[in-house]
Amino acid sequence: MLEKRFNEFKDSIKPAEFNNIEFLQKKAESLKAADSELSDRILIRVRNLKAQVKKQEQSKQSAPVQKTKATAKLQSKWDKVKRSPFLVFVMLPTLIFTAYQLLWATERYESQAKVIVQQPDSASTMDSGMALLTGLTGSSGGNDAELVKTYIYSNDMIEYLNDKIALKEHYSQSNIDFFSRIHNDDSKEALNKYYQEHVEVVLDDASGVITIAAQGFDSKYAQLLTNTIVERAEWFINSIGHQLANAQLSFMQGEHKRIEERFTNAQKDLLVFQQKYNLLDPTAEGTAKQTITNTIESQIATKQTEIKTLNAIMSDRSPQVQSLKNELAALNAQLEVERDKLSQTGLDEVPVSELLSRFTDYKIKMDLALQAYTSSQISLEKSRIEAYRQLKYLITVEKATLSEDSKYPDAIYNISLLLLLLSLAFGISKIIISTIRELK
Numbered sequence: 001m002l003e004k005r006f007n008e009f010k011d012s013i014k015p016a017e018f019n020n021i022e023f024l025q026k027k028a029e030s031l032k033a034a035d036s037e038l039s040d041r042i043l044i045r046v047r048n049l050k051a052q053v054k055k056q057e058q059s060k061q062s063a064p065v066q067k068t069k070a071t072a073k074l075q076s077k078w079d080k081v082k083r084s085p086f087l088v089f090v091m092l093p094t095l096i097f098t099a100y101q102l103l104w105a106t107e108r109y110e111s112q113a114k115v116i117v118q119q120p121d122s123a124s125t126m127d128s129g130m131a132l133l134t135g136l137t138g139s140s141g142g143n144d145a146e147l148v149k150t151y152i153y154s155n156d157m158i159e160y161l162n163d164k165i166a167l168k169e170h171y172s173q174s175n176i177d178f179f180s181r182i183h184n185d186d187s188k189e190a191l192n193k194y195y196q197e198h199v200e201v202v203l204d205d206a207s208g209v210i211t212i213a214a215q216g217f218d219s220k221y222a223q224l225l226t227n228t229i230v231e232r233a234e235w236f237i238n239s240i241g242h243q244l245a246n247a248q249l250s251f252m253q254g255e256h257k258r259i260e261e262r263f264t265n266a267q268k269d270l271l272v273f274q275q276k277y278n279l280l281d282p283t284a285e286g287t288a289k290q291t292i293t294n295t296i297e298s299q300i301a302t303k304q305t306e307i308k309t310l311n312a313i314m315s316d317r318s319p320q321v322q323s324l325k326n327e328l329a330a331l332n333a334q335l336e337v338e339r340d341k342l343s344q345t346g347l348d349e350v351p352v353s354e355l356l357s358r359f360t361d362y363k364i365k366m367d368l369a370l371q372a373y374t375s376s377q378i379s380l381e382k383s384r385i386e387a388y389r390q391l392k393y394l395i396t397v398e399k400a401t402l403s404e405d406s407k408y409p410d411a412i413y414n415i416s417l418l419l420l421l422l423s424l425a426f427g428i429s430k431i432i433i434s435t436i437r438e439l440k
Contacts, residue, residue, distance in 0.1 A: 006041045021049050090422045098415050106176045107406035108198075111222040112213045113230050114398035117144040117237060119391060144237065144392060145210050149201045151236050152212065152229055155188075158195055165228055167195070170221055180217075199229070209397055219403045226400035234394035252383035259376040263369035270362040277355060293338045296331055303328040 010018055017023045028042040151157060161167040168191055171182040182194045198215040212229055216222030307324045314321055 003041075005035070005038050009038065009042070018045075019049065021046055021053075024049070086426060090419070090426050093422060094415065094419050097418050098411075100179070101409055101411040101414055104177050105409045105411075106180045106217055108180070108215045108217055108408035109219040109222045109403040109405075110213055110215050110407045111219070111226040111400045111403060112211060112398070113226045113396065113400040115148075115210050115212065115230055115233070116208050116395050116397055117148060117210070118393050118395050119144075145203045145208055147240070148210055148233050148237060148394070149203060152199065152201050152233055153196055155192065157229070157232060158192060160232055161195075161225070161228060164232075165221075165224055167225070170216065170218075171198075173217065176217055199225075215408060223400045223402045230394070230396065230400065237392050237394050240392070248383055252380050256376045256380045259369070259372045263366070263373040266362070266366040266369040270359075270366050273359065273362050293335065296335045296338060300328060300331045300335065303331060 013023075013027075024042050024046045028039045028046065031042070032039040158167065168182060171191075171194060172184055173181065182191055186194075200211075200213040202211040202213070203209075204211070212226055212233075214222055214225040214229060216225055303324055307321060307328065310318070310321050310324065
């Protein structure tokens with residue numbers, strides 16, 4: 001019953017009054033005559049409050065002492081640390097770096113692809129005679145792999161990857177730790193350096209295989225990045241081959257067309273000359289006319305011999321002698337005509353010698369044009385084969401892999417390397433400091 005009346009008293013006053021010692025003392029004195037038991041119970045509450053106040057005051061007095069002891073303890077530990085610089089300069093940075101590597105560093109995945117640059121074997125596409133004629137071999141220089149590597153690391157490749165698969169956006173995600181990502185306000189040069197650190201191109205000189213390894217903060221994106229690099233590198237190596245082939249072939253086609261026109265004109269001039277003078281070959285015509293002249297001269301000599309023979313037994317006026325003389329005169333007249341054809345002409349005719357000279361000039365021009373045309377045709381075929389040889393293909397040996405486990409960061413390796421380097425630096429510094437002290 002007493003507790004019930006005390007609770008009713010507690011409810012009848014404010015909480016602040018229930019915790020006020022002076023208020024409770026006055027209330028106990030006023031209730032002492034009417035209800036001594038309740039008055040005594042209120043005084044018990046007063047004594048409890050006084051005990052709490054006393055305890056709080058004691059704790060406040062002892063707090064500075066405890067704080068001083070804790071400070072002294074920390075100072076003692078710090079003094080021990082200062083007395084051991086190895087802990088400060090080696091172990092403490094290693095512990096911080098270990099915490100970063102194990103707890104904070106974002107995992108990176110790597111995807112690899114292997115490719116090789118190949119081009120057609122031109123010697124296998126022609127017979128042995130053509131191969132010897134053109135002087136082609138089946139192999140080319142080994143600089144294609146270096147060319148592919150240079151292009152993969154180029155600014156053009158980075159810009160293409162930014163446009164195609166948002167390279168910078170992936171490497172600057174907010175969920176990547178501060179030290180592992182690229183920042184939005186970083187310069188273009190910083191992005192290029194970051195890209196080169198996260199994409200590795202390794203060349204095998206023996207086999208010619210190019211290994212492309214690209215890192216990403218997601219395994220699927222790393223695979224996408226590697227595939228995109230391979231596709232773009234394939235486009236680049238093909239475009240280089242086509243540009244060289246087209247330039248070389250276009251030049252040779254232009255030269256061949258010019259020589260072909262020259263040959264056509266020479267052939268046309270010769271044909272016009274032959275049609276104008278209605279002859280196929282002046283050399284043959286001259287030979288035929290010379291043969292006729294020689295024949296007439298032979299007949300004249302025969303007739304002269306016959307006339308001399310008849311003059312020995314007959315009169316000069318005899319019919320037989322007169323007949324032979326008439327025949328001889330006719331042969332001499334015809335000989336003059338034939339000789340005029342060989343040496344000179346009338347008003348409309350050209351001497352055979354001049355025809356022969358002009359024909360020879362046309363024939364030589366056509367022969368030279370024909371030789372040039374033949375050589376140009378061979379060169380054009382050689383250029384076509386060479387253009388085919390210029391075509392290169394980037395063949396995929398191994399497709400881009402999809403990693404299931406992250407490869408980076410390699411925490412054990414990184415921590416061990418840092419510890420080793422810091423230890424070496426600390427040892428060298430200590431030796432230098434000790435040497436300086438001894439010299440003093």
